[in-house]
Amino acid sequence: MPILQVKDVTKVYEGKVTNRAINQLSFDLAKGEFLAVMGPSGSGKTTLLNLISTIDKPTSGDIVFNYIKPQNLNKTELAFFRRRELGFIFQDFNLLPMLTVEENIVLPLTLDQQPVDVMEERLNTLAERLDLKPFMNKRPNEISGGQAQRVAIARALIHRPSIILADEPTGNLDSNNSREVLELLSKINKERQTTIVMVTHDPIAASFCDRVLFIKDGEFFNEIYRDDRRQTFFQRILNVLSLLGGGQVGDLSSIRLP
Numbered sequence: 051m052p053i054l055q056v057k058d059v060t061k062v063y064e065g066k067v068t069n070r071a072i073n074q075l076s077f078d079l080a081k082g083e084f085l086a087v088m089g090p091s092g093s094g095k096t097t098l099l100n101l102i103s104t105i106d107k108p109t110s111g112d113i114v115f116n117y118i119k120p121q122n123l124n125k126t127e128l129a130f131f132r133r134r135e136l137g138f139i140f141q142d143f144n145l146l147p148m149l150t151v152e153e154n155i156v157l158p159l160t161l162d163q164q165p166v167d168v169m170e171e172r173l174n175t176l177a178e179r180l181d182l183k184p185f186m187n188k189r190p191n192e193i194s195g196g197q198a199q200r201v202a203i204a205r206a207l208i209h210r211p212s213i214i215l216a217d218e219p220t221g222n223l224d225s226n227n228s229r230e231v232l233e234l235l236s237k238i239n240k241e242r243q244t245t246i247v248m249v250t251h252d253p254i255a256a257s258f259c260d261r262v263l264f265i266k267d268g269e270f271f272n273e274i275y276r277d278d279r280r281q282t283f284f285q286r287i288l289n290v291l292s293l294l295g296g297g298q299v300g301d302l303s304s305i306r307l308p
């Protein structure tokens with residue numbers, strides 16, 4: 051049984067002009083998979099992430115987590131589901147500026163009214179693993195972008211969610227910090243079998259994943275699995291992107307991945 055099933059999902063935004071942002075899209079996600087979603091601007095990536103994250107509801111079709119259909123939950127159940135099952139990582143980190151690094155990380159457990167000893171134990175483990183110990187009492191504006199994203203990753207992991215949803219997590223980072231964050235996500239995925247869905251424009255970021263799902267105009271375009279070296283996978287990602295159009299694939303094709 052996949053951890054997530056997207057079944058024939060359509061999302062139509064009604065307005066002056068009707069916009070079919072996702073059209074009859076279907077795919078499964080296995081537990082422990084690290085999936086990248088790619089596609090040109092406006093192809094429906096954020097809409098898809100909003101549907102999976104239950105922020106938005108499909109117009110038709112089903113999204114099933116394990117055996118749960120979030121669209122059938124009431125508001126309270128949905129809030130509980132989101133808090134327990136999902137972890138979010140955003141491009142702009144979304145840390146609360148008034149809280150310290152430590153307070154930001156434990157926020158999901160605070161909201162869930164978990165006991166202090168559980169918070170402390172998990173906080174210590176994550177701070178150690180993500181190398182955050184030196185910054186625990188700092189505020190978000192006192193740390194670098196790369197450090198802020200590591201804090202956001204710790205916050206996304208602390209309640210041990212079933213799925214991590216990441217929207218362009220390296221979009222605001224330079225190449226060194228991007229690589230560090232991607233290696234960290236990859237390590238967490240491999241060591242803990244944490245399931246991750248990551249929307250990205252960046253083929254280098256996508257090359258860290260197990261599979262890339264490409265969408266175009268809200269529809270399935272292609273998917274490729276990593277079964278070889280990251281460099282070869284990267285070249286295959288570039289090949290699909292050049293078929294999709296709209297990118298600067300030519301500039302990237304000579305890149306040797308570190």
Ligand SMILES: Nc1ncnc2c1ncn2[C@@H]1O[C@H](COP(=O)(O)OP(=O)(O)OP(=O)(O)O)[C@@H](O)[C@H]1O
Binds near residue numbers: 070091
């Ligand atoms: N709330 C909304 N109301 C109406 N139309 C919307 C809404 N959100 C997105 N759209 C439209 O749905 C389509 C898909 O948008 P979406 O933001 O999901 O694409 P995207 O692939 O994430 O784009 P980008 O890479 O530029 O972030 C676009 O045509 C967009 O204009």
